[in-house]
Amino acid sequence: MPSSFKTKAVLANVIDASTPDKVYAGEEFTITANTDNPASSVSLDIDGVTYDMEGSGKKWQYKKKIPDAGKKKFNVIAKNIGGAAGSPKSGTIDVKLGVPDVVTVSVPDKIYAGEDFVINAQTRSAADKVSIEIGGKSQPMEGAGTDWTFQTKIASAGTSPYKVTAKNTEGAEGLSKQGNIPVEKKAGALINIAIASVSPDKGYAGGTFTFKAATDTPAKGVTLTISGKDYEMTGSGTSWTLSQKIQKTGDLIFSMTAINEDKVEGIAKTGSFAVSQITDRYTYNTDGTITDKVSGEVKKRFVDNGNGTVTDISTNLMWMQSPKRIAVSYEEAEDYCSELTQSGYSGWRLPTAQEWKDIIDKSQEAPALPKGHPFKNIVFSVSFWSKTKHTSMASRVYIANLYNGEIGSSPKNDNLIAWAVRYAETTVQ
Numbered sequence: 001m002p003s004s005f006k007t008k009a010v011l012a013n014v015i016d017a018s019t020p021d022k023v024y025a026g027e028e029f030t031i032t033a034n035t036d037n038p039a040s041s042v043s044l045d046i047d048g049v050t051y052d053m054e055g056s057g058k059k060w061q062y063k064k065k066i067p068d069a070g071k072k073k074f075n076v077i078a079k080n081i082g083g084a085a086g087s088p089k090s091g092t093i094d095v096k097l098g099v100p101d102v103v104t105v106s107v108p109d110k111i112y113a114g115e116d117f118v119i120n121a122q123t124r125s126a127a128d129k130v131s132i133e134i135g136g137k138s139q140p141m142e143g144a145g146t147d148w149t150f151q152t153k154i155a156s157a158g159t160s161p162y163k164v165t166a167k168n169t170e171g172a173e174g175l176s177k178q179g180n181i182p183v184e185k186k187a188g189a190l191i192n193i194a195i196a197s198v199s200p201d202k203g204y205a206g207g208t209f210t211f212k213a214a215t216d217t218p219a220k221g222v223t224l225t226i227s228g229k230d231y232e233m234t235g236s237g238t239s240w241t242l243s244q245k246i247q248k249t250g251d252l253i254f255s256m257t258a259i260n261e262d263k264v265e266g267i268a269k270t271g272s273f274a275v276s277q278i279t280d281r282y283t284y285n286t287d288g289t290i291t292d293k294v295s296g297e298v299k300k301r302f303v304d305n306g307n308g309t310v311t312d313i314s315t316n317l318m319w320m321q322s323p324k325r326i327a328v329s330y331e332e333a334e335d336y337c338s339e340l341t342q343s344g345y346s347g348w349r350l351p352t353a354q355e356w357k358d359i360i361d362k363s364q365e366a367p368a369l370p371k372g373h374p375f376k377n378i379v380f381s382v383s384f385w386s387k388t389k390h391t392s393m394a395s396r397v398y399i400a401n402l403y404n405g406e407i408g409s410s411p412k413n414d415n416l417i418a419w420a421v422r423y424a425e426t427t428v429q
Helices: 330-339 353-359
Strands: 014-018 028-039 041-046 049-052 054-065 070-079 089-096 102-106 117-127 129-134 137-140 142-152 158-167 177-183 193-199 202-204 207-215 221-226 229-232 234-236 239-246 250-259 269-276 282-284 289-292 298-300 302-304 309-312 317-320 384-389 396-400 407-411 421-423
Touching (some): 014 089, 028 070, 041 054, 049 054, 102 158, 117 158, 193 250, 193 269, 202 207, 207 221, 207 250, 207 269, 229 239, 330 384
Parallel strands (some): 202 269
Antiparallel strands (some): 028 054, 041 049, 041 070, 070 089, 102 117, 117 142, 129 158, 158 177, 221 229, 250 269, 282 289, 289 298, 384 396, 396 407
C-alpha cells in the first residue's frame, strides 16, 4: 500500500524593506519590500495602523504620505499561501519637515463684483501657514496640511492679481504661486415691458401711429419692432413712446423690448394693429372742406396756386382756374387743351366723366361746385365737355351740366365749354 505525506508551505521572509533617503512630511513616498520566497500577502504597519502592500511573488510596495515630521517606526511582514508569517523586517522612517511649495491655486470660472467666492490652494508638503495677497493686502488662508482655502469678495470689476505663499513650522517659505482673478460686473436685473399700446389700433397706410411702452422698472432703452424692422423709442425711466408713419398694410404685429444698463433684454410684449389701403382718402364736408382719413386733419380742398391754376387735394388734379370762355366742338376742345401751356405747365386735357362727378357738388347749383371753391368765370348756361366717350354711341361723349351737376351726353359736333385739367406733379398732403 503506497504511503502519503503532506508538503509544508515554505515561509516567505522579508529580507529587505526600504524607503527613500529623504521623506518629507505631506509628500507621497514609496516603501518597497522583497521576500526570499514568493509571498501570498505583505502588510506594512506604521504607528499601529496596518496597510496591505501591493505586488506579487517576491516584490511588494506601498505608497504612503505622512503628514507630520518625526521618526516613524515601521514593520513589514509577509505571509505564505498557508497564511503562515515569515520573518519580518523593521525600520525607521525619518520624516523631515518639507518646504511647502504652493503647487496649485484655483478660483471659480465666474466671479462677480461684490459677491463672495472661495480660492483653493494646495501645497506640495504640509504647511503650517498659508497666506494670500490680493490688491496689496495679505491675509491668512484657512486649512491644514496641504489643503487651504480663502473666502473673499472683490468690490469692483476688473483683473486683480494674487500671490499665495506657504511656510512650514520652522518658518521656511516655499515657492509661491501667482496669478490673476478676473472679476466681472454682474448683469443688472432684467427690465420687462409691462404695458404696450398703439393708437389708433386701426388706420390707413401712410398714417401716423403712436406706440407707447411702460416698463416695470426704469429702462436704459426700449426698442419697437414692426414686421422685422427696429425703431428706437424715445423716453426715460418707465415711459417710452414713438410716432411712426406706416405704409405697409394688413394685420401687423409689433413687439417692444427693454434693455437694462448692461444692454441685456428683458421680456418683450407684443401687440397688433390693422392698416388698410385707403381708396377714398378724404371725407367731403358740407362747408367745402375735406377731412383726411389718414391724419384726421380738416383742410381746404382747393389750393389756389396763384398762377391761374387750382389744385384739388382730394383728387390730386390741377385745374385751370378759369375755363375757356367760348364754346367749341369736341375736337376743338381737345386741341385747345393739348396745346395749352399755363405757367410752364403742359399736359393739359379734358376731364373724364368720373373726374366731373368727383368735383361736382349737387347740393350746390349755378354752379354745382363745392362751397369755397376758388374757380373764376364759371358759366353754367352751357355744359362742359368730358373726354369720356359714350358707352353705346360712338358719336357722343359725356358732358357735365354745372347748373345742377347732372352728367349727360352730347354729339361731338355740338359747341360746349372746354375746361382743362392735368395731373398735379406733386401730391399735396
